[in-house]
Amino acid sequence: MTTATYLRPGLPSPVAENDGLDAPYWEGARRGELMVQRCKPCGNWQWGPEWICHKCLSFDVGWQKVEGRGRIYSWERPWHPVHPALKDQGPYIVVLVELPHAAGIRMLGNLVGDPRQEVRIGAEVEAVFEPHNDAKPPFTLVHWKIIGSG
Numbered sequence: 001m002t003t004a005t006y007l008r009p010g011l012p013s014p015v016a017e018n019d020g021l022d023a024p025y026w027e028g029a030r031r032g033e034l035m036v037q038r039c040k041p042c043g044n045w046q047w048g049p050e051w052i053c054h055k056c057l058s059f060d061v062g063w064q065k066v067e068g069r070g071r072i073y074s075w076e077r078p079w080h081p082v083h084p085a086l087k088d089q090g091p092y093i094v095v096l097v098e099l100p101h102a103a104g105i106r107m108l109g110n111l112v113g114d115p116r117q118e119v120r121i122g123a124e125v126e127a128v129f130e131p132h133n134d135a136k137p138p139f140t141l142v143h144w145k146i147i148g149s150g
Contacts, residue, residue, distance in 0.1 A: 013135045022049045024063035029140040032129045034068040036102050037061050045102040068127030069147070070097040073106055075119045091115045095144050097125055110143045117146075124148075 016023035028035030037046050039053035040060040046053065053061050074096040081087050093111035098104050111119065112128060125144040132139050 013132070013137070014139055014141070021051060025049065026139060028063070028065065029129060029142050030131070030138070032140075033065045034127050034142060035063045036066050036099070036105060036107075038064045038102075045099075045105050047102075047105045047107055066099060067101040068142075069101070070099040070107075070125055070144075072096070072111075072119065072121055072123045072125060072144075073098040074121065075111065077115070077119075093117070093119060095119070095125065097144055107142075110141075112143045112145050 014026070016026050025035050037049055038044065038061070039046070039056060039058055040062050041058045042053060042056040044053050044055035045066075046055075046061075051061070052059055072095050075093060077091045077093050079090045081090060086092075092115050094108060095111045096106050096108055098106050109127075111117075111125070124147040126147050128143045128145045130141040130143055132141070
């Protein structure tokens with residue numbers, strides 16, 4: 001699912017790290033897919049990206065597409081801008097989403113919709129993809145939306 005632009009222009013464009021470690025995540029987001037790391041020898045899921053498996057210490061860590069659905073594990077509603085481009089955009093909601101299809105790993109993201117909406121721990125959410133095709137280079141952000149919300 002894609003969404004209209006949620007964030008205002010003027011923020012720095014996210015790009016893959018120079019070492020290329022997180023490039024598969026950003027490439028997947030451009031395709032509308034949520035990609036996370038998975039160790040090839042032991043099957044451990046992990047986030048954020050690392051060169052080594054957190055469980056078995058193997059360097060044979062790959063990337064796998066996962067279902068972009070999860071549950072809100074935690075959240076906060078910041079009222080202060082964390083960047084000058086967000087000066088008049090507060091409040092906004094940041095959620096920590098637990099992904100049951102990836103052994104419960106957790107990812108941060110914005111919760112789209114009314115910034116004053118009621119947020120419930122355990123609420124089901126789905127990934128929404130916000131493409132920025134005019135950016136140099138183009139990128140896509142992953143946000144979250146409560147399932148069943150308008």
